[in-house]
Amino acid sequence: MAILKDPKHLGFTAEIELSLDRVSVMPMLMRAKLHRIVHRTMTAGRLAAASRMLPLWAATVMGLSAIIGSNHAAEPPVLSEYQVKALFLFNFAKYVDWPTNAFIDGHAAIVIGLVGQDNFGDVFTEMIAGKSVNGRPVVVRRVGSEPEYKGCQILFVSASEKTHLPEILNAVQDSAIVTVGETEQFLAQGGIINFTKKANRVHLEINLDTARRVNLKLSSKLLSVADVVLGKSGERK
Helix, strand or coil: CCCCCCCCCHHHCCCCCCCCCCCCCCCHHHHHHHHHHHHHHHHCCCHHHHHHHHHHHHHHHHHHHHHHCHHHCCCCCCCCHHHHHHHHHHHHCCCEECCHHHCCCCCCCEEEEEECCCCCCCHHHHHHCCCEECCEEEEEEEECCHHHHCCCCEEEECHHHHHHHHHHHHHCCCCCCEEEECCCCCCCCCCCEEEEEECCEEEEEEEHHHHHHCCCEECHHHHCCCCEEECCCCCEC
């Protein structure tokens, strides 16, 4: 199981079990409530009390979840492969530091560009509505040319573009863009993050050397959920 957490934003913590069969996602509002209470308890110096309260609140949240309706019943929701990948793409924005010149100004949006066949449908519509990361709004665009690629901070290249992959990656090789793919040899061809599937689960591969070359800083939290991290001391495979 791989979990993405962002403890800096207690009101917007997402924990995702990356499984194409079952992905457990606790309703965000209830999870925010849980984290606020635990956070207040811990800040007051009552760490032991917080640890005792956690199981109780977890049970309460699950109970409320069942009451809310069938969409949040005891059976966890089932997410498709591209719903899981969309959640990852959105969360990447929280775990990457871009150089200042990657944005027009301090308020410019973080742009997630989608290249090639669009398997996401309307997945991003509700996911990013009204959301921001580090004070920047997040937008998703379908892109198809070099100038459009270079206007993105995260660029996802569909497997449908496998034959055009060298051309696409060469176009942005000197830009501070997190390139994300879903094909074999994506990292070897110059990509930064690659989605793979093993035992019906979504996994990550990361090329840290490529990220560093364009002055991108990837959080250790992001690196910790990857199966493969190239260019890291004590490289994991």
